[in-house]
Amino acid sequence: MSPPQQPTSINPNSLKIQLAYRFLHNLNNLNTKRSNLDNTRIRRSHRVKLAAYASMAYVVGSRRAWSRAILWKIRNRAVLARFKRVDHKITTPLRHHHVHAGSVKRRTPSCSNPKREYSDPFGNSGQEVKLRKLVPGSSTMDALGLLDETADYIKCLATQVEVMKNLVDLYSII
Amino acid sequence: MEKDGFFNNEGNGMGIPQAWNSIFGMELETQVPNCFVNSNWDNSMDQSDPFESALSSIVSSPVNSHSGIPNSNSGGENMVLKELIGRLGIICNSGDISPQSCIVGNSSSNTSCYNTPLNSPPNLNLSIIDHGNSIPRNHQFPHMVESGKLSRVSSNQSFKTTEFPIPIPIPASDKKLSRLSLIPDNKELDSSMEESSLSEQYPNGETGIKSQSQSTYSNGRKRKVIPKGNGIETHSSTLSAKDSKAVEEPEKEVSDAKRSKSGEEGNGIEKEKEEGNLKPTKENAKPEPPKDYIHVRARRGQATDSHSLAERVRREKISERMKFLQDLVPGCNKLTGKAVMLDEIINYVQSLQRQVEFLSMKLANINPRTDMNMEAVLSKDTHASMLNTMNNMDALAQPLYVMAHNGPQNPLTSMMHHGSNMKSSQIDGFGEASAFWGNDLQSVVQTGFSQNHGPSFYGTMGTGQMKVEL
Numbered sequence: 345m346s347p348p349q350q351p352t353s354i355n356p357n358s359l360k361i362q363l364a365y366r367f368l369h370n371l372n373n374l375n376t377k378r379s380n381l382d383n384t385r386i387r388r389s390h391r392v393k394l395a396a397y398a399s400m401a402y403v404v405g406s407r408r409a410w411s412r413a414i415l416w417k418i419r420n421r422a423v424l425a426r427f428k429r430v431d432h433k434i435t436t437p438l439r440h441h442h443v444h445a446g447s448v449k450r451r452t453p454s455c456s457n458p459k460r461e462y463s464d465p466f467g468n469s470g471q472e473v474k475l476r477k478l479v480p481g482s483s484t485m486d487a488l489g490l491l492d493e494t495a496d497y498i499k500c501l502a503t504q505v506e507v508m509k510n511l512v513d514l515y516s517i518i
Numbered sequence: 519m520e521k522d523g524f525f526n527n528e529g530n531g532m533g534i535p536q537a538w539n540s541i542f543g544m545e546l547e548t549q550v551p552n553c554f555v556n557s558n559w560d561n562s563m564d565q566s567d568p569f570e571s572a573l574s575s576i577v578s579s580p581v582n583s584h585s586g587i588p589n590s591n592s593g594g595e596n597m598v599l600k601e602l603i604g605r606l607g608i609i610c611n612s613g614d615i616s617p618q619s620c621i622v623g624n625s626s627s628n629t630s631c632y633n634t635p636l637n638s639p640p641n642l643n644l645s646i647i648d649h650g651n652s653i654p655r656n657h658q659f660p661h662m663v664e665s666g667k668l669s670r671v672s673s674n675q676s677f678k679t680t681e682f683p684i685p686i687p688i689p690a691s692d693k694k695l696s697r698l699s700l701i702p703d704n705k706e707l708d709s710s711m712e713e714s715s716l717s718e719q720y721p722n723g724e725t726g727i728k729s730q731s732q733s734t735y736s737n738g739r740k741r742k743v744i745p746k747g748n749g750i751e752t753h754s755s756t757l758s759a760k761d762s763k764a765v766e767e768p769e770k771e772v773s774d775a776k777r778s779k780s781g782e783e784g785n786g787i788e789k790e791k792e793e794g795n796l797k798p799t800k801e802n803a804k805p806e807p808p809k810d811y812i813h814v815r816a817r818r819g820q821a822t823d824s825h826s827l828a829e830r831v832r833r834e835k836i837s838e839r840m841k842f843l844q845d846l847v848p849g850c851n852k853l854t855g856k857a858v859m860l861d862e863i864i865n866y867v868q869s870l871q872r873q874v875e876f877l878s879m880k881l882a883n884i885n886p887r888t889d890m891n892m893e894a895v896l897s898k899d900t901h902a903s904m905l906n907t908m909n910n911m912d913a914l915a916q917p918l919y920v921m922a923h924n925g926p927q928n929p930l931t932s933m934m935h936h937g938s939n940m941k942s943s944q945i946d947g948f949g950e951a952s953a954f955w956g957n958d959l960q961s962v963v964q965t966g967f968s969q970n971h972g973p974s975f976y977g978t979m980g981t982g983q984m985k986v987e988l
Binding site: 371388389390391392393394395397423471472474475478479487488491492494495497498499501502503504509511512515516 | 532535635775834835836839840843846847857861863864866867868871873874875877878879880881882883
């Protein structure tokens with residue numbers, strides 16, 4: 345075998361590399377953990393999506409509110425799911441008409457402020473509210489912080505999408 | 519000194535006229551009705567020319583119309599003052615008057631105006647406030663109010679006492695005020711308080727001013743000052759706020775009245791004055807665009823200067839971040855305006871999230887579920903290859919083609935197999951990945967690889983080296 349060449353300049357600290365590594369790691373974990381459980385496509389894709397978000401949040405760590413919110417959501421998925429099931433069971437017999445979605449989602453951080461109306465200094469309340477819904481963990485910030493979080497979130501999201509695209513390309517070439 | 523003259527003439531019971539003199543420094547015609555006619559006026563009139571016409575016109579108008587005012591003097595004064603204020607406001611709005619000139623001309627009186635003693639009768643404040651609505655600019659207002667108040671306060675000592683403490687706290691409160699102006703919330707808070715207190719008074723009209731209203735004013739003032747102190751982002755907030763609050767109480771009442779009437783402009787101006795002359799430029803700049811019209815119930819914190827200052831800073835920050843976001847979101851360079859940009863950003867975030875979902879579905883479909891372990895292995899492998907892929911697609915081209923040739927084989931296994939065959943670049947990637955390969959992969963490989971190309975990799979794993987010799 346030819347002697348190992350100098351590796352292409354790979355910055356081990358670059359966001360992309362870290363994301364890729366983390367994503368694959370999470371994928372692996374998810375797959376191994378749930379290999380025996382339902383492996384329907386939907387569940388699998390959902391798991392992959394979770395892995396993607398988890399890896400994204402993990403790489404960023406606790407520096408950002410959105411990453412913290414995502415991590416919290418994922419780590420408490422089991423607990424939240426249990427609550428959801430319990431609530432669902434409790435509420436179903438009592439109220440048939442009521443939307444269970446409200447009770448089901450009430451403990452997730454992203455849904456903690458689903459319809460809260462924010463007094464918008466901009467005047468475009470609809471947009472800010474929408475943005476807050478999209479960016480996790482941004483419900484408790486003012487407009488300035490919201491823009492900051494959005495910028496960081498967009499950056500990481502774009503990188504994650506790129507990583508996943510590369511992965512898909514890799515697989516699809518086969 | 520106008521100030522001296524101002525105080526000295528109190529004995530005449532014509533405090534207001536004196537105040538007028540000191541404040542405006544304008545030459546009023548002697549036609550001014552009784553309470554206003556004052557020889558002192560002529561002395562200080564020459565300072566501000568723009569006011570001359572206004573003052574003269576106002577002064578000449580009959581002042582005795584106010585009958586409701588309990589204090590005869592104040593009644594007339596109120597009317598005249600109101601009109602004067604109105605005219606002044608008009609003049610000020612025209613922008614002819616530079617705050618500097620007004621300030622400089624009446625520097626001493628200005629400070630005194632802003633520091634007008636709280637003991638000034640609320641009646642006058644109300645009347646002035648009512649009339650003050652039409653006046654956007656109001657750095658003169660405190661003078662007017664002061665004069666009005668002075669008229670009520672017959673004792674010179676009151677003025678003197680009130681005035682002295684005023685300058686002193688100014689420097690202390692400067693810092694706070696300098697920041698106060700930056701905090702619109704405080705102003706709004708205060709304005710709300712003032713509103714409540716003022717609203718009570720307004721219906722009463724000029725006549726209704728009671729000590730209660732005054733106290734409410736002061737209370738509102740206090741409350742206002744305190745939150746301001748808390749809200750101030752700067753260092754010297756609380757302490758200076760309290761100090762300034764206590765000291766500025768008398769001023770506040772006056773200034774409050776003025777502010778409410780002048781739509782915070784006076785407030786802002788007052789604040790700036792209190793800031794001392796830390797930001798003389800700002801003082802001049804702030805009153806320039808009197809955005810807020812004077813309302814009786816104008817909310818505090820909408821003064822053009824301090825409020826606009828804070829708002830300006832905030833707007834700049836937001837626009838800075840919007841620019842940064844523009845760089846992130848592709849195709850937003852031409853867009854202008856926050857609303858459009860926000861829409862674009864929202865769309866972009868939504869599209870990114872949908873992409874993640876779509877790609878995750880694709881990934882889930884690509885990896886057959888039967889090869890979980892292989893997936894794990896492959897994940898490691900692909901990670902290494904991905905490292906290269908991202909940096910150099912060519913490195914993988916060959917191995918991938920080889921894999922493609924394998925065809926029916928499990929893509930994962932073939933990838934793994936191929937991965938082992940990769941050349942240096944891959945090995946380098948492997949080298950990097952070896953760290954995490956070791957632990958997880960070994961267990962996985964031992965189970966999963968038993969079926970496929972086990973020995974080759976096994977050997978590799980066993981040795982802990984990525985170099986595979988086939």
